[in-house]
Amino acid sequence: xxxxxxxxxxxxxxxxxxxxxxxxxxxxxxxxxxxxxxxxxxxxxxxxxxxxxxxxxxxxxxxxxxxxxxxxxxxxxxxxxxxxxxxxxxxxxxxxxxxxxxxxxxxxxxxxxxxxxxxxxxxxxxxxxxxxxxxxxxxxxxxxxxxxxxxxxxxxxxxxxxxxxxxxxxxxxxxxxxxxxxxxxxxxxxxxxxxxxxxxxxxxxxxxxxxxxxxxxxxxxxxxxxxxxxxxxxxxxxxxxxxxxxxxxxxxxxxxxxxxxxxxxxxxxxxxxxxxxxx
Amino acid sequence: xxxxxxxxxxxxxxxxxxxxxxxxxxxxxxxxxxxxxxxxxxxxxxxxxxxxxxxxxxxxxxxxxxxxxxxxxxxxxxxxxxxxxxxxxxxxxxxxxxxxxxxxxxxxxxxxxxxxxxxxxxxxxxxxxxxxxxxxxxxxxxxxxxxxxxxxxxxxxxxxxxxxxxxxxxxxxxxxxxxxxxxxxxxxxxxxxxxxxxxxxxxxxxxxxxxxxxxxxxxxx
Numbered sequence: 001x002x003x004x005x006x007x008x009x010x011x012x013x014x015x016x017x018x019x020x021x022x023x024x025x026x027x028x029x030x031x032x033x034x035x036x037x038x039x040x041x042x043x044x045x046x047x048x049x050x051x052x053x054x055x056x057x058x059x060x061x062x063x064x065x066x067x068x069x070x071x072x073x074x075x076x077x078x079x080x081x082x083x084x085x086x087x088x089x090x091x092x093x094x095x096x097x098x099x100x101x102x103x104x105x106x107x108x109x110x111x112x113x114x115x116x117x118x119x120x121x122x123x124x125x126x127x128x129x130x131x132x133x134x135x136x137x138x139x140x141x142x143x144x145x146x147x148x149x150x151x152x153x154x155x156x157x158x159x160x161x162x163x164x165x166x167x168x169x170x171x172x173x174x175x176x177x178x179x180x181x182x183x184x185x186x187x188x189x190x191x192x193x194x195x196x197x198x199x200x201x202x203x204x205x206x207x208x209x210x211x212x213x214x215x216x217x218x219x220x221x222x223x224x225x226x227x228x229x230x231x232x233x234x235x236x237x238x239x240x241x242x243x244x245x246x247x248x249x250x251x252x253x254x255x256x257x258x259x260x261x262x263x264x265x266x267x268x269x270x271x272x273x274x275x276x277x278x279x
Numbered sequence: 280x281x282x283x284x285x286x287x288x289x290x291x292x293x294x295x296x297x298x299x300x301x302x303x304x305x306x307x308x309x310x311x312x313x314x315x316x317x318x319x320x321x322x323x324x325x326x327x328x329x330x331x332x333x334x335x336x337x338x339x340x341x342x343x344x345x346x347x348x349x350x351x352x353x354x355x356x357x358x359x360x361x362x363x364x365x366x367x368x369x370x371x372x373x374x375x376x377x378x379x380x381x382x383x384x385x386x387x388x389x390x391x392x393x394x395x396x397x398x399x400x401x402x403x404x405x406x407x408x409x410x411x412x413x414x415x416x417x418x419x420x421x422x423x424x425x426x427x428x429x430x431x432x433x434x435x436x437x438x439x440x441x442x443x444x445x446x447x448x449x450x451x452x453x454x455x456x457x458x459x460x461x462x463x464x465x466x467x468x469x470x471x472x473x474x475x476x477x478x479x480x481x482x483x484x485x486x487x488x489x490x491x492x493x494x495x496x497x498x499x500x
Contacts, residue, residue: 264489
């Protein structure tokens with residue numbers, strides 16, 4: 001469990017820099033991701049259809065739904081991870097921080113700097129712990145050893161991994177446990193200073209203890225980042241998120257506060273899904 | 280049908296049976312009171328342990344299901360309802376047991392309940408209300424639950440009428456205070472049964488809608 005001093009350290013180091021308003025880190029609460037009638041097709045097959053939803057700043061939004069419902073497709077669409085799949089086409093509009101994600105003029109590198117991603121299976125580079133975290137900042141041209149050191153330490157602290165690895169930063173990332181590797185991937189995602197963190201089943205390959213640590217981190221990081229998490233684990237969605245979207249057959253069925261979705265959903269299909277009656 | 284749903288359905292059936300036990304205790308004790316049958320009253324009091332044990336068993340099963348299944352939506356609401364209504368039904372049976380123990384005082388103090396026309400009014404109102412509550416637990420009818428909530432004031436009014444009469448008489452009669460205390464305690468127990476029925480009705484509204492209507496006038500709902 002992250003101790004209080006570590007939490008305070010995260011706040012001291014990250015909050016003032018990323019949200020330099022006098023009202024504190026949660027001053028901006030409007031939408032950061034706006035999807036309007038967004039559709040994505042794999043050839044003629046529907047990935048997601050006509051998705052209209054706003055994802056709010058500095059909050060955790062969970063996307064749930066049965067396999068093949070389009071939740072990962074939508075998540076990956078936010079930073080155009082589907083671009084490499086042949087015959088993908090889109091319609092409608094998807095914005096991140098006012099930037100039209102699918103506008104031909106949109107700079108993909110800039111977009112992905114703003115939108116970090118953590119995947120289902122930990123995928124550290126076969127490099128040292130330090131180099132994994134420093135990889136993005138180096139690409140961004142962050143110069144000076146001291147500044148790089150400071151960024152690496154800050155992100156490892158942000159991912160609640162610093163205390164475990166600070167004496168072994170040159171050690172191979174592949175030698176870490178699964179849970180540590182996933183937190184390293186989180187630190188790597190934080191290192192480019194994104195506004196949005198996308199998490200695609202980030203705990204599905206982790207044991208309950210490591211899962212608990214990641215969930216705790218999500219709770220802390222939402223004070224700074226906008227987090228979108230796809231999960232098959234509905235209890236996890238209920239625990240970590242502020243809002244939940246239920247997808248089915250590529251469509252957004254219901255989107256509301258997590259409390260509402262899990263206690264009194266308005267749609268019968270949502271109710272059937274969260275109670276295990278289908279899916 | 281998912282396993283959790285089957286377990287919750289079974290719990291709802293156990294809750295129905297629990298309600299019938301509580302109702303039987305209430306009706307038996309009211310008969311005992313009318314016939315001044317001290318032994319029958321004591322029997323109701325003595326049998327309260329059976330209902331207490333069933334209450335604990337139902338609660339344990341609810342806790343087991345919460346821990347194992349982490350239910351959501353309607354399953355969560357139904358389980359919360361079982362926990363709360365189970366407790367309320369046990370307290371209704373407790374009130375019946377309490378009345379059963381007091382029959383001895385009624386006989387010893389020579390209290391004539393026939394003197395108070397408000398007494399059968401209160402008892403009729405509450406026993407009918409309890410019957411309607413048990414039917415609503417079975418049907419989970421939202422309309423019936425709202426009817427019960429809306430008529431909550433009738434029980435209050437019947438209790439106040441009786442209490443006023445008892446207190447007035449108590450001031451006038453030489454042994455009036457002891458008799459008044461016994462009567463007011465009996466009336467309060469019956470009145471409380473009516474209130475517990477209202478609690479159950481409010482929880483039925485929660486099962487059906489997810490809205491907590493309890494103390495709604497004191498909250499921003």
